[in-house]
Amino acid sequence: MEPPQREPGVAAAGAEEGPVAKLDVLMLLRLREQMKQQLMECSTTVHASEESYPDHVVEEKLIKTTIEDLEREMEEVKVSFQNKTLVLHRIQLMDALRNKVKQNDDDSRLILETMKHIIMLSTAILESQQQAREMEEKLNDIKRKRLLLKQAGGNKLLQIHTTMKKQKKELASMEVGEMLEKIRNNFQKEKEMTTLIQNIFQNIIIGSRVNWAEDPSLKAVVLQLEKNVSFL
């Protein structure tokens, strides 16, 4: 444990003036730098202790957000640095490969073979992918057509349904028409009976060989009978 002493540079007494003086100056400059640093540290401490904290909570939040921002920036820089390293490796690899291939010996031939094989496989992959896509398109078309047919079938069934409903309604309304039918039948029968009776009267009058043209009432009756009722 030595007690601190003044710097030994002042006490050094050498034979040559020059180097000793230079040593002194260097020493003094170094001491000056040290004192500047120590002064900076002390003044920073003083400044730090002078600060007042009126909004302690707000400052904490501010500090936290700034810390988060800085950490995020650091992460981004790290990530970009790693990406750049990867790119650099890739470029180096490509360059080494190119140099190797230029050498044109067994290894490079192997490399070229492998690359050609890779290209062939890639083209084959592309072709098969194209075919697969076309097949998928066809499948989609067929599915679409099936959907349309289904919809048409559904519409047709709907039409049938509505038509059948209409028919049923008509049937219901035709029951009213049944009565009309009966009336028509009766009317038809009456017509036929009237025609028959007319014919019978005509035949009786003609068969009795009476001169019906002389008697005006008989004439009127026969002419009346000529009116054919069945064509009403």
Place this chain on the structure above:
Amino acid sequence: MAVVRPFDKLPALNSATVLLVGSDESLQQKLAEAILKEKKSFKISIHLATSLPLPSERDHLRPRIDLIAFMIDIKSKYSLKNVEASLAHVDASFFLGKVCFLVTGVGRVNYCSVQTNAVWKLGEVYCSPVLYCELELEGIRVATAQRLLRMLQICSGQIPGISALSFGSLIRNSADE
């Protein structure tokens, strides 16, 4: 003064002071001798203590302390407790890079009774670097002395451009990776 403060005294010209706090006095002595043997361009003053607070009778004779190295022996839980008790007597502004924890005895794995997790947590809580060393071996002792000397140079402000705080955060960031 019960509490050790970093900036309450003026710095002496071209000299630095380190305070070693630990329960094992022989190890402290060995480390101090190793530090003194090193080649250095400034005056160095080493103070040894078993625990804080430092006795206040000799306070006016004591120079400004630039670096406190707490020595924890990994073989004894008592040293860890001692160091934790002494930490209460150090001013908070000391922990901005002027404190380091020195864990000794890491060569003997079988006799570890202090958990490395506890020591690491101590370093995290007090934001200070933790150095592991084995002071029984000559080579490691010399290396540790050189490291402490370098830290002392930075903490006493003798290297322009690097402050104790920047150095401390540099160590911590590189330790995190």
